[in-house]
Amino acid sequence: MTWTGDPVWLADVLRAEGLNVIETPGWKERGHGDFRDIRGVLCHHTAGGGSNDWRIVLNGRPDLAGPLAQLVLEKDGTFRVIAVGVCWHAGRGSWPGWPTNDANWHTIGIEAVSRGTAPWDWTPAQLDAYKRGCAAIMRKLGRRAD
Secondary structure (H helix, E strand, O other), X not given: OOEOOOOOOHHHHHHHOOOOEEEOOOHHHOOOOOOOOEOEEEEEEOOOOOOOHHHHXXXXXXXXXXXXXXXXXXOOOOEEEOOXXXXXXXXXXXXXXXXXXXXXXXXXXXXXXXXXXOOOOOOHHHHHHHHHHHHHHXXXXXXXXX
């Protein structure tokens, strides 16, 4: 089963899971086009770790226009909703049964605020929210969360 259409339900699904959510103004109109179908979640880290990492996800980098993911997961476990449309979070790659080099059009991207290197800077609240948020989204998509 897949979800067809943009995930305008993101904030509601995360809140229903008991998670804290910040809705970035304009998120329901932001993205690089409409999803084809949504098959899952792609988890990342920002490679920064600062309190303003979400602004890079929103606005992009010199080499890549934002938005870069639908969601940012802050250190305190709060999800920040950035966009509802397609975002540039999935680069080249493949997965069995999925279109090669085309995951942006099929996955919700989450960028967790983290350096992504040792010593690890993940907080317990962030790790808990990551698991619970991904599971809630997968359930909404009608897919297994394990």
